Amino acid sequence: MASVYFDGATRLHKGNTKPSVDSVTLDIEDGEFLVLVGPSGCGKSTTLRMLAGLEPVDAGRILIDGHDQKGVRPRDRDVAMVFQSYALYPNMSAEENMAFALRNGGMSKAEARQRVHEAAEILELSPLLGRKPGQMSGGQRQRVAMGRAIVRNPKVFCMDEPLSNLDAKLRVSTRAQIAALQRRLGVTTVYVTHDQTEAMTMGHRVAVLKDGVLQQVDTPEVLYDHPVNTFVAGFIGSPAINLIDAKVHDGRAEFFGATTPLERDRIGDAASVTIGVRPESWTVADALDKNGVALKVDLVESLGAEVFIYGSPEMDEEAKRITVRTDKKHRPAVGDIVRVTPVADEVHVFDASSGERL
């Protein structure tokens, strides 16, 4: 078990002018479950691979337990990795796959066997130990890949989208299992995903990356309630937040005929802002209420307990569609006009040009 510290870690791939990972500074506590999240190509996997020693660090440092890992080979870092493809050895049985690292490290056959059987017990793999990867289902292979990491009892787990090859149902249950396993073992874990649901549900803290630059690191709740910029606001949450350009007039933001109050000391003398309203931060108003956005309903998604309404503002049908979450009692038909107003204290305000939170 160990802490991990990224100190301005940078990775510049040969031939590129822009670094894939740009001066990331990140302090991960001992025993913490940190999720690295971002769209594809944001450098999250590269960040993880730098920690594992599979990619060099071109500038800055990575420390494990306070020790600079520069020049330390992957095998000597005491880091275990779970790959997206699982990367099991096809010629070895599950047991041999899991024991491979232990035996390479010079552990006796009997001890390795015992460790493997303990791990198999935890992962419910005991009956499958004699099978080869080709004879297992995707979920079973995924567990063997997990087992291969946990038998080593490493300082750090690195997981690179370990759930993305599973079907939706299995993904949900495995998600919970991995989170529970991490709590039980208490091993510092860095988990890479592009799925914001995994990020929100699994990690103690979530780090959001964009174009190699770290945007925000915080608990899932803070990311959701206080995103530092429009990118984080847009990335976290599903369906996504509504980002609307609004004119500032008389201390209020005006958009599509509706207004919402702004805190004057935060916006300064800006003439326009971007406001962010989450789907659940709207209330459906009376049809006669003039202080609301009139939406022409394009699509209604009914998920049982909740209903999502997607509609274009009547005043500007070219504008981006607005998503509104209502309960199941409000179920308008496509083509209806619905008036919605934002809940004033749940509105996020961002700088119109930089996208930074105001």
Added chain:
Amino acid sequence: MSDTSAEVAVDVTGGGAHNAEAMSHSGPAMKIAGYAAMVVVFLVVALPLYWILVTSFKQQQDIYTQPAEWWPKHFTTTPYHAATTQIAFWDYVRNSVIITAILSVTKIVLGVISAYALAMLRFPGRGLLFVVIIAALMVPNQITVISNYALVSQMGWRNTYQGIIIPLAGVAFGTFLMRNQFLSLPGEIIESARMDGAGPLKMLWRVVLPMSWPTLIAFSIITVVNEWNEYLWPFLMSDDQRTGTLPIGLTFLQNNDGTSQWAPIMAGTVLAMLPVLILFLALQRHMIKGLTAGAVKG
């Protein structure tokens, strides 16, 4: 020979499956054309083989009869007796076995190790080295034969095993084939093995080679067959049964008493063919694809 070898190899590394798939999706005309091509190829390959086999059981006077005799009228095994007694047949077999074994092992080991280095290690000049190896592949044997002969005979290596073996032991083809195979392996498995603390040799033996068996076996068969059939160089290097290989021995059979006695020659050819045929039949089922199934992807 080397042309057909390359085809077999490419097939094993993947082309074949795609062709078969494409074939099944096209119309009946393509299908018929495909079968017709197969029949033509079969006849081209099988007819001479059949003729060799049949002739080896004929009596001398039946060989030249017109019309051709497709089945021996006077069935006899005398040619086999002649082939194994008129020349020092078993000495030639011994030479063939020794030379083929040493050459094949050397070529396979060198090919695998050099390919592994070219595929897995990073060192300056790696690309250039690979180009040089490919270039070596382009130079036909016949071009280097004269200078090699001069050198080796000066060293007094005529009629020695090393004189035959060492000049033939270069392995551009194997290096090329195995390097491409190694590069086609999923990178994550190699990285995984690195993280699991596998050293270079353990990685080769436990991870890389087990995923490369089909290609390695194809390469091995090609090598063994090539070495077993190697004619020009051993012929130049050996005068008699001290170091001559089977194909050389068959030449002496031909010249034994002035006229060409085809029946014993064909019998000798059949006998020379048998070992590699058996080897091929024994190993061909290992040349199937799909040994990496289950390694990556769910």
